[in-house]
Amino acid sequence: MAASSAGIGTLLCKNINKQIEIFYPTNRRYTWCVIRRICTSISRFRCQGQIKRKSAPKELVGVVGLEVHAQIQSITKLFSGSQVRFQAPPNSLVSFFDASLPGTLPVLNRRCVEAAVMTGLALDCVINRKSLFDRKHYFYADLPAGYQITQQRRPIAVDGTLTYSHLGGTRRNTLITKSVRIKQIQLEQDSGKSLHDDRRGQTLIDLNRAGVGLMELVMEPDMSCGEEAAAAVRELQLILQALGTCQGHMDEGQLRVDANVSVHRPGDPWGVRTEVKNINSGRNLARAIDYEIQRQVGVLKNGGTVQNETRSFDRKSGHTLPMRDKEGLQDYRFMPEPNLPPLIVYDRPSTAPPCVHPSQVVVLEEVRAGLPELPRARRTRLVESYDILPEHSFTLVNEDGLTDYFEAVVKETKAGPRKVIGWVNQVLLGLLHHHSLSVSQSPVTPQMLAQLLNLQENGQISSSVAKQVFQELWRAPGKTAQQIIQEQDLGIVSNTTEIHRICQKVVDSHPDQVQAIRGGNKKVLNKLMGLVQKETKGRADPVLVRSILEEKTS
């Protein structure tokens, strides 16, 4: 911003110079004096401008980087053969290695390696053909070994990009696409779960989760607000769910996001960052980040300094609080894992050593060929095959199961995809959100909606009646659309004489509106149309009514 304004200043100066030269080409000395005076006045203005700008400081903007831990969806854990399950009796899914009993060694799970490679390929990362395992040491009761096996020096994938979109703009219906760089993806072990019992002053440790494979995705701090971060995490969730590597439920702890937030003025070096933990949904992520940015701006404006600390998000109050038990900057004493040789991933089956069994080899070509349809490919496919807007396909893919619903309706109805999109995205989705239901729990099935739209296409009902019938179907899903129309006599009124009579009545009872229309104000016609529709209980064909009214009021 500063650079561009400086550029404008010099441009202004140059333009004025040129003008002066044109005006006074003869007397060069005079020209030079004038130029100098004007230049000094302009430069003074520029300096003043800058001084003014310095006293009113540039806006502090937030810088957000995310660290995402995604639990790999596999049957067994990363380094041991015990099962991975969400809720189980405490300490029942623990093997001797997970409990860190002496004499146990780690044995890597092939499925976890494939999951990490698939995720890396889906996020356009460079897969490191040789990656190494390290130990990260810290003491805590839920880490029985005292160290966590991770990949810090050479992770399995580096340098990727996550492209995400969110609905922005003034009316929140423009698709804004951004991207964030992914620094690395690494495989690591999860720690156990600790339940704090403050009353008795103890912590209860459950090691069921200890040793489960995690993919840590470290993103560069390219984002600037909570909304972008939430959109990025949503896109990541969709990608991981499409790949099948992670189910991505943040509330179940399968996808854990920690945000690193700092504020700075554009052009200045980054400020001190704080880490925000304990976030369990996309919405809470946005709230936490926005609160933290505001808090840091407040601290800096009051003249204080931001501490480098870890804060916990309290979802009830929407505030971040400093976490207890944090002792300054941790030194993890990273050390190469001596029990695990390097992990090698091969390009093609031919590059794998011939004496090794195929089950011992992970081949990039095969993994790449097995990648399913990713969300962004799905969006472009929907836009191309159904000729809908990118914003519509974004909403379709964003909601679980909505794409299948939409495709089922389009298959069974005569109405065009654009009409169906309007119904699905606005009417159906609105009701689902209002009642906090998911698409699979919707009382109106795709077949019922398709029937309703067919009736509308055939001309048996008008569009406003169709909406009424939809509401009825929602409330009482046992009846079909046809039954409701017959019961409530909502069929379209196409009897022209009837409509003429009603229009005449309305025109007669509102002479001043008619005068206004004849005067040139066409918008009043809509009001008259509304009155006619009210008379006919919405059953009249709007196109016919409009033409009759126009004819009567001309």
Add this chain to the structure above:
Amino acid sequence: MSVVNYTRTLQKVILNIGPRCYHRWVTTASVALRIRDSKQNFRCRLWCGLLTPVHYQYSTEGNTSKVPSVATWEPVLENQLPPAKQVPADLVDKLERLALVDFPNQEGLVCLKKAIRFADQLHVVDTEGVDPMDSVLENRALYLREDAVAEGDCADRLLQLSKDTVEEYFVAPPGNIPLPGREEC
């Protein structure tokens, strides 16, 4: 002659023969056992053992061994080492906290400094262009296990190992107990 003298002479003899062939070493224990027989029998058997050397597959004749005949290592002089690093008190505190090792007194600190100085000898070695080795397994293939359940379900055996358990959970103190500060020692 005592047992010890016997083994010493034996070692001198074998060293002088040289490393061309590998002999079965006669250990002190077997020497002690044989002493129970008559000494003459023992000497006879010993010499027989010496004169029938066992050739293993890597003993070759006519090929020089890489083990030098005279020791080649030299002690590293003090001036070759980089300057000794000071160990400030807060670094000692940090080390105690990270590694949970106690340096309670001056002797512990002196021991630490000596250990650091000993490790400084590594700086004398020129490692230009050599990749560090982190494990002797680095040329082996990493074994990849199939994703099938093979372990688990031994909660009772694991809980028996802990002194304190509450309803199948392990019990731990609430958070990390901070180490006592330097002043409190």
